[in-house]
Amino acid sequence: MTRHMTGSQPPSRALLIIAGVMTQLMGGICFILALASLPVAHDLKTGMGGVLASIVASLAAIVCGTLAWRGRLVPLALAAGLDIGFGVGLPRGGSAIGAMLHILPADEASTAETLIMVAAVMMFVAAIICVLSVPAALKLRRWAREEIARTDPRMPVQSQAADTLRGFTAQKPQKLYPTMVIRPAGLPPKNRLLIIIGVALTIVALGIVVITAATSGGSAAAVKPSEGSGSDVAKLRAIDAGVDEVDPFMLELPTLDEFIARFHAALAKPADLPLLFQTNAFGFGVDSHSVAETRDDLLKQLHDDIGAPAPVTVKFSHVASEGDVGWFAEELRVGGKTFVISAVAGISDGAWTIYALHWASAMPNAEAYRLARSGDLAIPDAIPDNHDTTQLAVAMKTAFSSKPSFVEARSTRADAFNFGSAGERLKGGETIRKLFSRLRANIRLHDAVKVGMIGERGGWGAANVEFTDADRDGTEVTQTFRVLTAWVKEDAGWRMTMTQWSNPR
Numbered sequence: 001m002t003r004h005m006t007g008s009q010p011p012s013r014a015l016l017i018i019a020g021v022m023t024q025l026m027g028g029i030c031f032i033l034a035l036a037s038l039p040v041a042h043d044l045k046t047g048m049g050g051v052l053a054s055i056v057a058s059l060a061a062i063v064c065g066t067l068a069w070r071g072r073l074v075p076l077a078l079a080a081g082l083d084i085g086f087g088v089g090l091p092r093g094g095s096a097i098g099a100m101l102h103i104l105p106a107d108e109a110s111t112a113e114t115l116i117m118v119a120a121v122m123m124f125v126a127a128i129i130c131v132l133s134v135p136a137a138l139k140l141r142r143w144a145r146e147e148i149a150r151t152d153p154r155m156p157v158q159s160q161a162a163d164t165l166r167g168f169t170a171q172k173p174q175k176l177y178p179t180m181v182i183r184p185a186g187l188p189p190k191n192r193l194l195i196i197i198g199v200a201l202t203i204v205a206l207g208i209v210v211i212t213a214a215t216s217g218g219s220a221a222a223v224k225p226s227e228g229s230g231s232d233v234a235k236l237r238a239i240d241a242g243v244d245e246v247d248p249f250m251l252e253l254p255t256l257d258e259f260i261a262r263f264h265a266a267l268a269k270p271a272d273l274p275l276l277f278q279t280n281a282f283g284f285g286v287d288s289h290s291v292a293e294t295r296d297d298l299l300k301q302l303h304d305d306i307g308a309p310a311p312v313t314v315k316f317s318h319v320a321s322e323g324d325v326g327w328f329a330e331e332l333r334v335g336g337k338t339f340v341i342s343a344v345a346g347i348s349d350g351a352w353t354i355y356a357l358h359w360a361s362a363m364p365n366a367e368a369y370r371l372a373r374s375g376d377l378a379i380p381d382a383i384p385d386n387h388d389t390t391q392l393a394v395a396m397k398t399a400f401s402s403k404p405s406f407v408e409a410r411s412t413r414a415d416a417f418n419f420g421s422a423g424e425r426l427k428g429g430e431t432i433r434k435l436f437s438r439l440r441a442n443i444r445l446h447d448a449v450k451v452g453m454i455g456e457r458g459g460w461g462a463a464n465v466e467f468t469d470a471d472r473d474g475t476e477v478t479q480t481f482r483v484l485t486a487w488v489k490e491d492a493g494w495r496m497t498m499t500q501w502s503n504p505r
Contacts (some may be wrong), residue, residue, distance in 0.1 A: 010143050010176050013071070015133035020068035023079040025493050027061025029119055030086050034058055048483045057082055063171065068130065070180045071427045080130035087123035144181035152418055224473035254317055256326040256345065259406050264312040267334060267441035273299055276354055282450060283357040286339075288378040288504035290359075293450075298357060299485035305359055311333030318427065320415035320497070325458025327486035327498040338362070340423050342500035344486045346454035355452055356460040358484035362423035362504035372477045380464050380482050380504040385448035392487060395494035396461040397450040400483070403443045407436050411488060411495035421481060421499035429497075439468035457489040465501075481502065 034054040061082040067075035087214070254262070259276075268270040274295060282289060283298035286305045292298035313333035324347035332339050340390055344356045371377035399409035410416065416429035426432050446464035453459045468478040486498035 009351050011136065011139040013136060013140065013176075014132055015129060015136050016068055016071055016076075016140070017127060019076070019079065019129040019133045022122065022129065023065030023068060023083055024062050025065075026083060026086060026123050026126055027058045027065060030054060030069075031058035057085065061226075068133070070176070070401075071137035071144075072181070073134070073141075075346075076130055076134065076137055080127045083123045083127035083130065087127065092289065105451065129451075134267060140181055140434045148156065148182070148437070219334070235382070254352065256321050256328070256348050256352060260317070260319060260328055263354070264314065264332075267302075267306065267312050267332075268309050270299070270303065272311055275303070276357050278348065278353050280452075281354055281356065282452065282460070283359065284380075284462065284484060284502070285306040285359050286361050286505050288380045291383065293384065298320045304357060305339070306334050306337065308335065316425065318415075320413075320417070321458060322488045322497070323455065325454040325486070325488065327417070329417050329425075329498060329500060331423065331466075333356065340419055340500070340502070342419055342484055342498060344454070344460035344484070344498070346458060346460075355454055356462060356484055358462075358482070358500045360421075360482070360503065361423055361505060363503040363505075365422045367479055368421065369471045372479050373471065373475065377479060378504045379480050383450050383462060383464055386450070388449070388451060390451065392453060392459045392461065392494055393449060395487070396451050396463060396485070398486045399485075399496060400443060400445045400449075400463055400465050403436065403439065403441060406443050408434050409494070409496050410436070411490060411497045413495075413497055415497070417498045419498075421479075421501045421503045439469065441467060443467055451487075459487040459489075459494075461485040461487060461496075466503075485487075 014291050017483075023108040051109075060184050061079065064075040064079040064082060115480070262272075263276055266276055277295045277298065279295050280293070281295045283292040283296050283301055285292070285301035287301075290301045290305075292301050314330060315333055315338070316329075316331040318329045326345045327342065328345070332341060340360055342358045343354050345352050345354050366378060395409065399406050410429055410433045412429035412433065414428055416427075416432055418424075418426040418432045420426070426435060444466050446466050450462040450465075451459060452461075463481045463483050465481050466478055467481055468476060471477050481501040482504055483502075484500050486496050487497045488497050489495075
């Protein structure tokens with residue numbers, strides 16, 4: 001006897017198709033991002049659990065999106081949950097995805113973050129559509145039951161495999177069979193254990209993704225210095241000096257952003273540079289022998305590193321301040337060369353000036369590890385030992401005596417920043433503390449430290465730091481980095497608000 005499977009056309013599946021397509025598409029995007037972040041998670045040694053969970057959840061989203069076309073209620077519910085989970089987790093980023101975005105040039109990173117935010121919004125939209133399509137799924141189930149009731153309830157299993165719905169890549173309309181929607185009561189359960197395992201893995205993976213997102217510090221945006229900080233400092237100084245009127249020039253103190261713009265312009269016009277530095281300014285240069293303790297030596301280093309004066313293009317910039325101390329970290333294109341730099345500045349005699357500068361060229365991690373293993377990685381010249389016993393010097397020595405001490409010494413401020421030796425960028429004190437606490441590495445001082453005070457509650461520090469961790473094959477490798485830090489005295493004591501690590505050339 002020949003059985004005809006369709007006595008009537010199924011109800012409209014427009015919402016189900018839209019929900020399925022969007023879930024499949026979003027799952028594919030998350031799958032690609034998760035795969036791309038695998039090497040980053042490995043290099044950062046942050047653990048692979050969150051990334052692997054993202055991969056499982058992404059694959060589950062692709063599968064659930066396909067089954068949503070058929071009105072399957074459990075996959076539809078899972079699709080909604082996965083869409084919400086990724087919508088929450090993706091813009092916050094795990095450590096791996098966040099670091100992957102940070103290593104991009106500023107313009108590309110900004111574009112990537114915008115696209116990810118758009119994708120997150122689309123995921124929430126997909127989740128809403130999944131919920132709105134539940135009535136359509138219920139109608140489809142009623143249709144399937146009615147169709148099956150018109151035929152033998154023990155219909156042959158092969159009718160289920162006559163055709164499949166291949167998702168949004170299908171080139172022609174696909175025929176829908178009732179058994180694709182529900183299973184007739186007379187048929188034995190098939191692959192139930194696999195279904196249970198799949199649902200369980202999906203829920204576990206989704207939970208890991210959401211928990212990771214909820215507990216991650218996220219990537220704080222670059223924080224600009226507060227407007228009018230110079231004016232506030234000028235007024236306080238006038239009050240302390242017992243002066244009734246404040247010098248108008250002091251009130252019109254340029255902001256740190258304006259000072260940095262002047263610094264960029266002076267790099268193309270070196271005659272103006274001396275005005276922007278303290279006479280005893282400290283500086284690291286690109287070369288392993290470039291350690292300057294005076295303004296004249298620092299300017300000579302800059303000339304050697306930059307070469308002929310050239311216009312400056314800012315590829316990335318992070319600027320922040322606290323009272324009369326400020327810090328900034330940038331990626332600059334000067335002529336045909338690219339540099340990663342950081343500086344600690346302060347207000348002195350009514351003007352911003354640079355107290356310490358770190359001028360470096362980023363070195364890819366693979367190159368640094370290769371040179372370190374072969375013994376060809378440059379060791380920086382020692383920091384002159386002044387046997388400093390001030391509180392700031394003690395804080396600097398303690399911070400770099402071990403990894404836990406370094407983590408403890410980090411400020412939790414949202415405008416805290418860390419520049420990696422390969423140009424990696426981390427923003428936000430909590431994010432930096434969390435990442436370094438997960439690194440399986442050892443930190444210790446290589447030689448002496450150099451520090452300088454800026455006002456009563458600010459300062460800078462410089463040191464050569466040994467960083468020991470494992471290469472990709474497990475071989476232990478030690479690199480001696482140059483590190484410049486910005487310090488602010490908080491209620492809990494001296495805390496680092498900025499660090500830059502570099503491999504000398």
